[in-house]
Every structure is written in structure tokens, then in C-alpha cells.
Amino acid sequence: MARVGIPHTLAYFLYYPFWKTFFEALGHQVVVSSPTTREILDLGVEETVNDACIPIKIYHGHVASLIDKVDYMFCPRLVSVRLHGDFGSETFCPKFLGLPDLIRLTFTKAPPIIDTRIDLKKGKKELESICVEVGSRLGNSSQESQAACKKARQVHRQYLALLRQGTMPPEAMEILLNGAKPASREFPPDGLSIAVVGYPYAIYDPYINVGLLNMLAREKIKIYTQDMLSDKILNREARELPKSMFWYFSNRAVYGGLYYMKKANIDGIIHVTAFACGPDAMVDRLLEIEARRHNKPYLSISIDEHTGESGVRTRIEAFVDMLRYRRDKA
Amino acid sequence: MKGFLGVDVGSVSTNIVVINENGEVLAEKYLRTNGRPIEVVQEGIHEVGRELNGEVEIASAGTTGSARFLASMIIGADVVKNEITAHAVAASAVVPGVRTIIEIGGQDSKIIILRDGVVTDFAMNTVCAAGTGSFLDQQASRLLIPIEEFGNYALKSKNPVRIAGRCAVFAESDMIHKQQLGYNIEDIIAGLCEALVRNYMNNVGKGKEILEPVIFQGGVAANAGLVQAFNKYLNTKVTVPPHFAVMGAIGAALLAKEAYAKKKGTNFKGFNLRDIKFVTNSFECKGCSNACEVVQFFQNGELLARWGDRCGKWELQTA
Numbered sequence: 134m135a136r137v138g139i140p141h142t143l144a145y146f147l148y149y150p151f152w153k154t155f156f157e158a159l160g161h162q163v164v165v166s167s168p169t170t171r172e173i174l175d176l177g178v179e180e181t182v183n184d185a186c187i188p189i190k191i192y193h194g195h196v197a198s199l200i201d202k203v204d205y206m207f208c209p210r211l212v213s214v215r216l217h218g219d220f221g222s223e224t225f226c227p228k229f230l231g232l233p234d235l236i237r238l239t240f241t242k243a244p245p246i247i248d249t250r251i252d253l254k255k256g257k258k259e260l261e262s263i264c265v266e267v268g269s270r271l272g273n274s275s276q277e278s279q280a281a282c283k284k285a286r287q288v289h290r291q292y293l294a295l296l297r298q299g300t301m302p303p304e305a306m307e308i309l310l311n312g313a314k315p316a317s318r319e320f321p322p323d324g325l326s327i328a329v330v331g332y333p334y335a336i337y338d339p340y341i342n343v344g345l346l347n348m349l350a351r352e353k354i355k356i357y358t359q360d361m362l363s364d365k366i367l368n369r370e371a372r373e374l375p376k377s378m379f380w381y382f383s384n385r386a387v388y389g390g391l392y393y394m395k396k397a398n399i400d401g402i403i404h405v406t407a408f409a410c411g412p413d414a415m416v417d418r419l420l421e422i423e424a425r426r427h428n429k430p431y432l433s434i435s436i437d438e439h440t441g442e443s444g445v446r447t448r449i450e451a452f453v454d455m456l457r458y459r460r461d462k463a
Numbered sequence: 464m465k466g467f468l469g470v471d472v473g474s475v476s477t478n479i480v481v482i483n484e485n486g487e488v489l490a491e492k493y494l495r496t497n498g499r500p501i502e503v504v505q506e507g508i509h510e511v512g513r514e515l516n517g518e519v520e521i522a523s524a525g526t527t528g529s530a531r532f533l534a535s536m537i538i539g540a541d542v543v544k545n546e547i548t549a550h551a552v553a554a555s556a557v558v559p560g561v562r563t564i565i566e567i568g569g570q571d572s573k574i575i576i577l578r579d580g581v582v583t584d585f586a587m588n589t590v591c592a593a594g595t596g597s598f599l600d601q602q603a604s605r606l607l608i609p610i611e612e613f614g615n616y617a618l619k620s621k622n623p624v625r626i627a628g629r630c631a632v633f634a635e636s637d638m639i640h641k642q643q644l645g646y647n648i649e650d651i652i653a654g655l656c657e658a659l660v661r662n663y664m665n666n667v668g669k670g671k672e673i674l675e676p677v678i679f680q681g682g683v684a685a686n687a688g689l690v691q692a693f694n695k696y697l698n699t700k701v702t703v704p705p706h707f708a709v710m711g712a713i714g715a716a717l718l719a720k721e722a723y724a725k726k727k728g729t730n731f732k733g734f735n736l737r738d739i740k741f742v743t744n745s746f747e748c749k750g751c752s753n754a755c756e757v758v759q760f761f762q763n764g765e766l767l768a769r770w771g772d773r774c775g776k777w778e779l780q781t782a
Contacts, residue, residue: 171754
């Protein structure tokens with residue numbers, strides 16, 4: 134039995150249930166880092182090359198916090214997770230592609246890194262081959278890995294189904310992995326609905342976005358994110374664009390934003406963007422232009438390691454005021 | 464007579480106004496915060512009370528600005544509102560039909576777009592403070608020009624020089640470079656004003672649909688050079704309202720008036736705030752590795768409120 138470390142950021146918010154199930158089915162122990170804290174952020178800022186973006190620095194912080202607690206660090210090379218459809222040259226941000234190398238060179242004392250390349254575009258059997266490779270590094274047979282992969286896929290499907298029902302990732306994981314009861318939430322019938330789009334590691338990490346979703350929830354606002362939409366819906370939006378961008382997570386944010394802009398029941402769109410994110414320079418502008426075209430109120434919230442709660446709070450309060458006044462006027 | 468109090472505590476200035484039921488300004492104070500918001504609010508409220516000479520009874524009070532929560536605890540506010548909404552409310556009352564608000568304060572700048580009296584879009588500067596009041600203050604004192612005179616120098620310029628306004632650090636070195644080459648001070652200051660307007664339009668104003676009437680408010684609107692530079696850049700005449708420096712406070716007062724119409728009664732502690740002892744202290748919470756710095760607020764030795772924690776465990780409910 135080995136202890137496998139999974140950092141609580143980046144792809145965690147969408148794929149943790151899959152990998153947790155997989156490793157545990159193989160008889161290993163999964164150690165996940167705590168949600169981002171100031172200590173993790175400080176560790177990351179200290180360790181990472183200077184010009185990396187804040188999400189990459191945070192990832193380094195999570196790895197640093199796991200180093201002494203695990204036998205293996207799970208840090209796959211994410212290339213593509215598209216199972217079907219023609220997405221040409223779409224991949225992940227270059228910093229994701231180089232992440233295992235960054236980690237290896239930054240943490241010379243790190244335990245062995247499981248840096249398996251994940252490129253599902255290669256074909257239907259690819260995920261299974263990946264699982265077999267990961268399993269073999271931990272001393273598991275092909276048969277064991279194939280069975281674990283099958284089980285993990287089932288859990289992943291259930292997880293996606295929960296997200297599609299409007300559950301936020303942390304709660305969906307609690308329900309699925311720990312048997313928690315879904316919390317019941319009451320929304321006033323005339324309450325506001327806001328779509329929050331952006332990278333999962335920006336919108337679901339309350340430390341780095343200074344509790345943005347909570348601020349909205351406290352106002353009894355119904356929150357939607359791109360991860361509550363099926364691939365089918367997102368891909369339909371993709372076809373309406375003359376061209377997609379190169380990055381998977383960016384495209385999801387864009388398609389989700391475009392979808393919600395056309396919905397009459399959505400009062401406004403908030404895009405959470407990481408300061409110094411290259412792809413976001415385009416994502417944010419595209420969403421802003423499209424929001425104006427659809428006459429949908431749009432707010433861009435930029436986050437970085439110095440983000441103070443007051444700046445975000447002021448903007449959120451003003452945005453919510455604006456939406457309420459619009460409502461009253463209509 | 465009934466009055467409504469508005470307090471706007473910003474990074475650089477603390478503004479206090481009292482308006483009557485018609486929205487007319489009865490008293491107005493523009494004070495420097497000087498890093499001591501509590502004392503400045505206490506002093507300011509006391510002075511306003513003295514000026515009003517017991518003829519006005521505060522029916523409701525509102526606070527805004529970056530220290531709006533702190534200020535609300537000090538004065539006993541009925542409304543606490545963000546500065547964007549407060550500025551929009553004030554501008555709409557002063558210039559009905561306003562469609563663009565340019566607001567430049569001590570450390571932040573914002574643009575607010577209104578259509579048919581409703582805010583439809585806004586933006587605030589993020590991490591960069593280039594082009595805000597603090598930077599102008601700093602440049603004025605470097606050139607030994609009183610800040611009140613700074614803008615008038617720009618008006619005397621015939622040929623503004625081109626200054627890089629993207630960043631305060633580069634703007635300053637560019638100004639020094641131009642001064643060492645022998646350009647005169649009026650042209651350099653006028654150039655700086657134009658650079659700041661360019662920076663504002665490219666940053667905060669990026670992609671915004673700017674339609675007339677345009678209002679320019681906030682402390683920096685006192686600078687005639689910037690007013691001229693905005694007129695030139697936008698090819699229109701921007702309006703600087705009479706109480707431009709205290710518009711946030713006016714907005715807070717108007718919101719207090721609105722709240723009063725719905726619910727009578729006020730939490731306002733009175734003009735004699737000077738006699739109450741307010742103390743704050745802070746500690747680092749050891750509950751988790753976030754190590755939040757929690758602020759505690761005491762009134763005459765009694766703990767009234769805590770804030771600054773992310774999880775809410777130190778939150779204190781007061782009546």
C-alpha cells in the first residue's frame with residue numbers, strides 16, 4: 134500500500150472523485166492537501182519561479198504541504214480530456230503541460246512524481262491505458278487497474294450528474310464520497326440568479342477568491358457555473374463561435390458564459406480571472422464583448438495573492454445593487 | 464428641522480455632510496483621514512454638530528467608503544453602502560439624466576455608466592494607483608507646489624509634453640527626465656494631466672460607452688488641469704458638481720433618507736461622539752493556518768464588534 138498525494142487545486146475540483154476512487158480501489162491511501170490557506174499560498178509564493186501565475190504558485194504550495202506525508206505525488210501531465218468531438222489543437226495551458234517538470238525541478242526532495250500523460254483525444258481506450266500505467270507504477274497488475282478504472286468511471290459519472298443538478302463541487306464530493314445529505318437551500322421567488330464563470334480552481338477556492346461565492350450565497354442569490362452544464366450544451370456554444378481557443382478550461386468558461394448570457398432567468402455574469410493569466414486576457418475580453426451584445430450585466434473580478442476582501446466585496450455589492458435596481462425598474 | 468447624515472471614509476479623505484429633506488446640503492466637511500479614521504470621524508461629526516448649532520435633528524445616518532464598516536460602528540449608521548452605489552445615487556440627484564460618472568479619489572478611481580437613472584456598468588481600478596489623488600499629491604509636494612495650485616499650472620501650458628502615464632513610477636521618472644531636458648514646469652504638469660486621463664481611459668474606462676452628460680467628481684476633480692484634459696480627450700464638457708469632493712457622503716446621506724422613508728428611527732449616536740472612547744485592537748487567530756488578523760472594536764471599554772476573520776467564528780452579533 135502506498136500513500137498518494139493529491140493537491141487540493143487545479144484539476145482537483147473536477148477529477149478528484151475519479152482518482153480517489155481509482156487509487157483506493159487499488160488498495161492505496163489517498164492524501165489530499167487541505168483547502169488553500171495563507172500558509173499554503175505563502176509556501177507556494179516562496180517556492181515557485183517568479184513569473185508564474187497565482188494558481189500555479191498555489192499548486193506548488195499544496196505540493197509543498199504534502200511532501201512529507203506521501204510516498205508518491207500525483208501530478209499528471211494534462212494534455213487533453215476530450216473524449217469525443219473534433220477539438221483540433223485544443224489542449225491545456227502550457228503551465229499545466231509543464232507542471233510535472235516544474236514540480237520536479239522545484240522540489241528536489243519530492244517523492245516520486247506520477248506524471249502520466251493524459252491525452253484522451255488518442256482514442257476510446259486511452260483512459261484505461263492511462264490507468265494501467267499509473268497502476269503499474271504503484272505495483273498493481275493490469276487487471277486490477279482496469280477494474281479500478283471501471284469503478285472510478287462510475288463514480289465520476291455520478292459526480293458529474295450531481296454537478297449538473299446544480300451542486301457545487303465541494304458539496305458534491307461530500308455527498309458522493311462521505312455520504313453527506315444534500316443541503317436544502319431556500320431562494321426567495323423574486324431573488325437574483327448570477328452565473329459565475331472561470332477556472333474551477335479560481336471559482337471554487339474560497340481562499341483565493343476571498344469567499345466570493347459565499348458573499349453571493351449570503352445575499353440569497355442563486356449561483357450557476359459552467360460546470361453545471363453538460364458537454365452537449367457547452368459544445369453547442371462552441372459551434373456558434375467562428376473559432377475556439379486553445380485551452381480546455383478557458384473554452385469551458387467561454388462556452389458557459391455564452392450559454393448563460395442568453396438565458397432570461399440569469400440576471401448577470403461574473404467572470405473570475407487570475408491576474409497575470411495569459412489566456413484570460415482573451416477570455417475576459419471575449420466575454421465582455423458578448424455580454425454587451427446580449428445586454429447582460431457583466432463583472433470581471435481579478436484575483437491575485439494581494440487581493441483584499443474589501444475590493445471584491447465592494448464590487449460584488451455594487452454589482453448586486455445594480456442588478457436589483459434593474460429588476461425594480463423592469 | 465430633520466437632517467440626514469452621510470459619512471464617507473476613504474483612504475485619503477473623510478467627508479461628512481448633512482442634507483435636509485429636499486436633499487440640500489446643510490453642512491459639509493472635507494477632512495484628511497491621515498491614517499486615523501476613528502479620531503477624524505469623531506472630530507468631524509463634532510464640528511458638524513457645532514456648525515448646525517442644535518437646529519438639526521439627525522433622522523437617519525449612512526456610511527460609505529473603504530472604511531464604511533468601521534465608520535458605521537463609530538457613528539451608529541442605519542445604512543452601510545458601497546461607494547459605487549453611493550456615488551451613483553448622489554450624481555443622479557445632482558444632475559438628473561447623468562449617463563457617465565468619472566470619479567477619482569485618493570487611491571482609487573472608478574467609472575460608472577448609467578442609463579435612465581440606473582447603473583448599467585461600472586469599473587474600478589485594480590492594483591494600480593497611478594493617476595489617483597495620492598500620486599498627484601506626491602508629485603505636487605516633490606515640485607513644492609501646493610496641491611490646490613497644481614491644476615492651474617497646467618492651464619498656463621501652451622504645449623503639453625508627452626508623459627508616460629501607464630505607471631506612477633515611470634511617470635515620475637519621465638517627468639524628471641523632461642524637466643532635466645529643460646521643458647518648463649507648466650508644460651510638464653499639463654502633460655502629466657493628459658497622461659493620467661489617457662491612463663484612466665485605457666484602464667478603468669476601457670470598453671465603456673461614454674455618453675453625455677459626463678460628471679467628474681471625487682477630490683481630484685478640484686484639479687482644473689485634469690478637467691481640461693478630460694474635456695479635450697472626450698471632446699465634450701464634463702460637469703464638476705458643486706460638492707464634487709463629498710459626493711460619496713451625499714450619496715450615503717441620500718440613502719439614509721431613503722431608508723428613513725421605509726423605517727423610522729435611527730441608530731445615530733449623536734454629535735457628541737468625541738466623548739465616547741473608541742478603541743480597536745487586533746490579534747492573529749491561531750485556529751487554522753489562515754492566521755486571520757481579527758480586529759476588535761470597543762466602545763467605552765465594551766466590545767461591540769469583531770471583523771477580519773474569514774470563517775466567521777469571531778463574528779459578534781450586536782443588537
